Amino acid sequence: MDTALVSIDDWLRRTDKPDIAKKAKRVGAYFDPRKFVDRPHLLAPGIAEKGSEFLLLEASEPPKSKVGEHIRWKDKLSALRKELGADISVVASEARLVATTVSSAITWHETLRAAGPWHFVICDEASQVIGPAALMVPAMGQQTIFAGDPCQLSPIVQSTGAGEKALLGKTAFDLFAHVPTTMLNEQSRMAVGICQAVSTTFYDGELKVCRKALADPEWKKQRSPFFVDGREIPRVCFDQVSEPATYSQSYGGFIRFQSAKLIETIIDNLAGSYVDPQDVLVLTPFRAQRTLIRNFLRRRHPEVSVSTVHRAQGSERTLVIFDPVDGTSGFLKGRDGERLINVAISRAKAHVIVPFVRDDLDNPSLGLLHKIASKSFQTAGKFARPFTFSSLAN
Numbered sequence: 001m002d003t004a005l006v007s008i009d010d011w012l013r014r015t016d017k018p019d020i021a022k023k024a025k026r027v028g029a030y031f032d033p034r035k036f037v038d039r040p041h042l043l044a045p046g047i048a049e050k051g052s053e054f055l056l057l058e059a060s061e062p063p064k065s066k067v068g069e070h071i072r073w074k075d076k077l078s079a080l081r082k083e084l085g086a087d088i089s090v091v092a093s094e095a096r097l098v099a100t101t102v103s104s105a106i107t108w109h110e111t112l113r114a115a116g117p118w119h120f121v122i123c124d125e126a127s128q129v130i131g132p133a134a135l136m137v138p139a140m141g142q143q144t145i146f147a148g149d150p151c152q153l154s155p156i157v158q159s160t161g162a163g164e165k166a167l168l169g170k171t172a173f174d175l176f177a178h179v180p181t182t183m184l185n186e187q188s189r190m191a192v193g194i195c196q197a198v199s200t201t202f203y204d205g206e207l208k209v210c211r212k213a214l215a216d217p218e219w220k221k222q223r224s225p226f227f228v229d230g231r232e233i234p235r236v237c238f239d240q241v242s243e244p245a246t247y248s249q250s251y252g253g254f255i256r257f258q259s260a261k262l263i264e265t266i267i268d269n270l271a272g273s274y275v276d277p278q279d280v281l282v283l284t285p286f287r288a289q290r291t292l293i294r295n296f297l298r299r300r301h302p303e304v305s306v307s308t309v310h311r312a313q314g315s316e317r318t319l320v321i322f323d324p325v326d327g328t329s330g331f332l333k334g335r336d337g338e339r340l341i342n343v344a345i346s347r348a349k350a351h352v353i354v355p356f357v358r359d360d361l362d363n364p365s366l367g368l369l370h371k372i373a374s375k376s377f378q379t380a381g382k383f384a385r386p387f388t389f390s391s392l393a394n
Helices: 002-014 047-059 067-083 088-094 102-107 109-114 131-140 162-168 192-202 217-222 257-272 287-297 334-345 358-362 364-376 386-393
Strands: 024-026 097-099 118-123 141-146 236-240 246-248 253-255 280-284 305-308 317-322 348-356
Touching: 002 024, 002 097, 024 088, 047 067, 088 109, 102 109, 102 131, 109 131, 118 131, 131 141, 131 162, 192 236, 192 334, 192 348, 192 364, 236 364, 253 287, 257 280, 257 287, 257 317, 257 348, 280 287, 287 305, 317 334, 334 364, 348 358, 348 364, 358 364
Parallel strands: 024 097, 118 141, 236 348, 280 305, 280 317, 317 348
Antiparallel strands: 246 253
């Protein structure tokens, strides 16, 4: 939401509409104060100053070893965070554009409706909005646009009841399937090779790299391939291990030790090739495996980000390592599993690396991606598996 509002503000500046920009407001306490340091007009009066105070306090975090001091700091930070929220009824009644999360919009539904009438309601990331909330959104304005990707993550539903899951799991794309729809089939994150693999696997070949990006030398430079020992890393690279997933009591979930070890080897090779750790993102669907991988990387590569896929939607990195752990699990099969794999692979700008065991390829999405990688990127010979070959050679 913060990024969207900043983009709107940039456009209003370019088109010389500063008066309209002053009527755009971010409401709700949980925004990123860093994004508004030089844009106080996008916040309610007095909130920008509190945001600066919050950032100063956040930067003064004491060592966690000083337990009492750290607890007091967290309490102060939490209290100050709550103060970042303004009176939504006052702000909304004076604004022409209000930016807030769906959760806040539903919480303050009556207040926001009373501040209207709103000509347009734009709901982004609509594939993750639960059904009841999706039904409430159009009641807030005269025309509603749901933007999002129904092929990516669906709403997180913790209830195990079939009825609850069926109701809460429906999205705007299910509930409003009868309304006019436009497919936006261009993207500018992924390099051509990754885009083609993702397009074939998840979008029936319809997804393309936008022409403006293809003509931009800087865009191409940012997606230049990485090299390890003089060998170019394939755009989509599958690297095989032999150990299947096992349940670990100590980690409280499914882990795969060999793929965690392979990821450590991959990061070692990349670091030896002077790849910036900030350019690498490690993703896995399982929290236990995330913890295991972090333990492997903690000593030599603590800067490398390791995350579950759900927490990574919206992010991107030059190189993404996706460890499925167990491609045959119910968690990764079916429509929800397909969406999760799509999100993981499509976070990459230049390279995707997937540790796998043979059984993982029984998953339709992983099997098709492997087939594409084998045909288009990983040709026969020692260059097909750059990291495994390198580790064996050492």
